[in-house]
Amino acid sequence: MLDLSKIKAISLDLDDTLWPVWPAIERAExxxxxxxxxxxxxxxxxxNSTEALRGVRVQLEAERPDLRHDLSALRRESIRLALQLAGEDxxxxxxxxxVFFAARQRVDxxxxxxxxxxxxxxxxxxVALSNGNADVHRVGIGTHxxxxxxxxEFGVAKPDPRIFHAAAVAAGVAPDAVLHVGDDPLLDVVAAVQAGMQAVWVNRGQHAWSHAVQPHLHVAELGALCALLAQQR
Incomplete structure (x- = not known):
């Protein structure tokens, strides 16, 4: 159960929590x-297709595990590899x-x-907390x-607890005062709980929960979270 009295700050995942990510990726590709x-x-x-270009990215991700936390570098270097293999500059x-990055910021x-x-x-x-490369300012929601x-930017990705703890520091509170909100059961919910936070699972697709660690709250959309939090205000 969610303890409303503890919540002093909120960290939010971006992709598939605030917008569907694949339409933006497909448009950018x-x-x-x-x-x-x-x-x-x-x-x-x-x-000669977006699938073929994506295949180069998948290949490079397997060869360069050091880039897995940096999706911008992974994409840039996969483009560089494609150019090299095609004999171009x-x-x-x-x-x-x-061009890709600018289009990737146009989300719905x-x-x-x-x-x-x-x-x-x-x-x-x-605090926005993401493994992706969306920029909240370029998306147009940075003021929030x-x-x-x-x-x-941080150097490690979710589910590493260090990035969750850094979010708490950025908010100026202890980890147990942060409510993390996200769509991914493992990267958002389980990881946040294991980092000492409360966690909300945003389950827009009515999926079943299949992990031993449970979310403190399960919602289908963010309005339900706001309605619950309003009870404390």
Whole structure:
């Protein structure tokens, strides 16, 4: 059960908690491929679909475990590898990645996300806590957050407890005063509980829970969380 009296700050996952991530990724990959058609035609011919380009990224992730916490570096270096294998200028990886990254920031928020952010930010310090490479300021929601921590910048990814503890430090509270909110059962819920926090599972797809560690609260959308927290205010 959620102990409302303990909550002094909230950390929030981004991808698939505030917006669906795959539409943004697919759009970004499509724009990257079109850029390669225009500026690196040999690479575009060799990797002539977004699935083929994604395959290079998957290959590199297996070969470079040191990049798994940094999705921007992983994507940039996979583009560089594709250019190299196609015999084109690898310096094109930088502008190509810029095209991908800009498109990746164009997300479609869930209908409940912005009203919830506005309500929560007026009452708690909010910290964005993500393994992904979305930038809350470029997405357009940065004003609602006290801080934003990404695995890329911090150097380790969820479920490492250190990134959860860093979120508590950023909010100026102890870990047990933080409520973490996210969609991933292991990376968000189990990891947050093991880091000493309370955790809310945002289960938009009506999935079954299958882990021994339980969420303190299970909601289908963020409005339900705000309604519960309002009981304490």
């Amino acid at each position: 499509a724009e990257l491929l079109q850029w390669l058609v225009d500026y690196a035609p040999a690479t575009a011919a060799r990797y 690898t310096d094109l990886a930088e502008p190509a990645f810029d 928020l869930y209908a409940d996300a912005l009203p919830a952010l506005e309500w929560l930010a007026a009452r708690y310090p909010l 957050f006290t801080a934003a921590l990404s695995a890329r």
